Amino acid sequence: MSGNRRSAKGGVSPARRLITTALSAAATFVVVLMAALMWAVWTYQGPGPAAKSGDVTTVELRRGASLPEIASTLERAGVVRSSAIFIAAAQATGAARQMKAGEYEVPSKASMARILDDIRHGRIVKHQVTIAEGLTSEMVVEILAKKSDLTGEAPAPAEGSILPETYQYERGEDRAKVLKRMMDARDELLATLWARRQPGLPFTTPMEAVTLASIVEKETGKASERPRVAAVFLNRLRSGMRLQSDPTIIYGITGGRPLGRGIRASELAQATPYNTYQIDGLPPTPIANPGRAAIAAVLDPPKTDELYFVADGTGGHVFASTLEQHNANVARWRNVERQRAASSGGEGLDGAVDASKVKAEP
Numbered sequence: 001m002s003g004n005r006r007s008a009k010g011g012v013s014p015a016r017r018l019i020t021t022a023l024s025a026a027a028t029f030v031v032v033l034m035a036a037l038m039w040a041v042w043t044y045q046g047p048g049p050a051a052k053s054g055d056v057t058t059v060e061l062r063r064g065a066s067l068p069e070i071a072s073t074l075e076r077a078g079v080v081r082s083s084a085i086f087i088a089a090a091q092a093t094g095a096a097r098q099m100k101a102g103e104y105e106v107p108s109k110a111s112m113a114r115i116l117d118d119i120r121h122g123r124i125v126k127h128q129v130t131i132a133e134g135l136t137s138e139m140v141v142e143i144l145a146k147k148s149d150l151t152g153e154a155p156a157p158a159e160g161s162i163l164p165e166t167y168q169y170e171r172g173e174d175r176a177k178v179l180k181r182m183m184d185a186r187d188e189l190l191a192t193l194w195a196r197r198q199p200g201l202p203f204t205t206p207m208e209a210v211t212l213a214s215i216v217e218k219e220t221g222k223a224s225e226r227p228r229v230a231a232v233f234l235n236r237l238r239s240g241m242r243l244q245s246d247p248t249i250i251y252g253i254t255g256g257r258p259l260g261r262g263i264r265a266s267e268l269a270q271a272t273p274y275n276t277y278q279i280d281g282l283p284p285t286p287i288a289n290p291g292r293a294a295i296a297a298v299l300d301p302p303k304t305d306e307l308y309f310v311a312d313g314t315g316g317h318v319f320a321s322t323l324e325q326h327n328a329n330v331a332r333w334r335n336v337e338r339q340r341a342a343s344s345g346g347e348g349l350d351g352a353v354d355a356s357k358v359k360a361e362p
Helices: 014-045 069-077 083-093 112-120 137-145 175-195 205-218 225-238 245-254 263-270 292-299 321-344
Strands: 056-061 100-109 128-132 164-167 309-312 318-319
Touching: 014 112, 069 083, 069 112, 083 309, 100 112, 100 292, 112 292, 128 263, 137 175, 175 205, 175 292, 205 225, 205 245, 225 245, 225 318, 245 263, 263 318, 309 321, 318 321
Parallel strands: none
Antiparallel strands: 056 100, 128 164, 309 318
């Protein structure tokens, strides 16, 4: 008899047929498994879906969200193809324990690997708010209140306690927290500049420096003039002259809002805590939030003997050390005013004077 066992009909034995079937199934399983693994790797490392509109898709992951919720949010947003593969990748890489909540911008066709890495390291979208120099604290709070991506309420802090700058914040951040960063920045800057201040300045506290800096800030819109304007006011304080600053009068009338007209003679003569035509020295508080340049100018001014300045008709000022020089500058400015009035056919507002153009001897 032959050594090979065959069935009665001479075919393959049932045992061999079973082995062959098992080997074939195993081979098929391996092929399918390899294909699945290759597809998973490609899904993880290869290009992701194209953005539905534009170049990026914004996705917000809420604080406290579980890994399945995060994966589902990403899949619904159309930035990953498979939430299951995202979950598996997060668990395999250890990122599952380091996911950061927040708002993310996902570029079109970004790989799942990149998205996972961004979420793991918290590369969230940073929004910005710019606070211009010379705004009052109430105006700053109003700007924050209009930011719909912030939450909570923030009462207006003391005048002059905010540093005008551009600040970054996250979507959903509390307004009071953003405002505190602005105040902390002012405190840090003021402490640094105060420690380096010139000796012999005619004030004794950092807040007095901020008060004078706020006046300097409101007096000129030209950054190059701030040191010179600061020197004029400091010279006036040293000599016992009144500051005679129009922005202080306006602050006493409107709280720092635009007056919308010239200052009236009656307002110029009215005694208020902020009318520096009528009071000696500084007003009781700052009249705005000065920027770093204005604070630096007050604490480290140039050495001059100038006591006066008047508008030059181009948005700047001309300066003088004597009243005689100043009066000549004033006459030139008055001539500019007359020419402008003639060309416009108007004589100005009834009963109003533009005191901001002239800094005269008290």
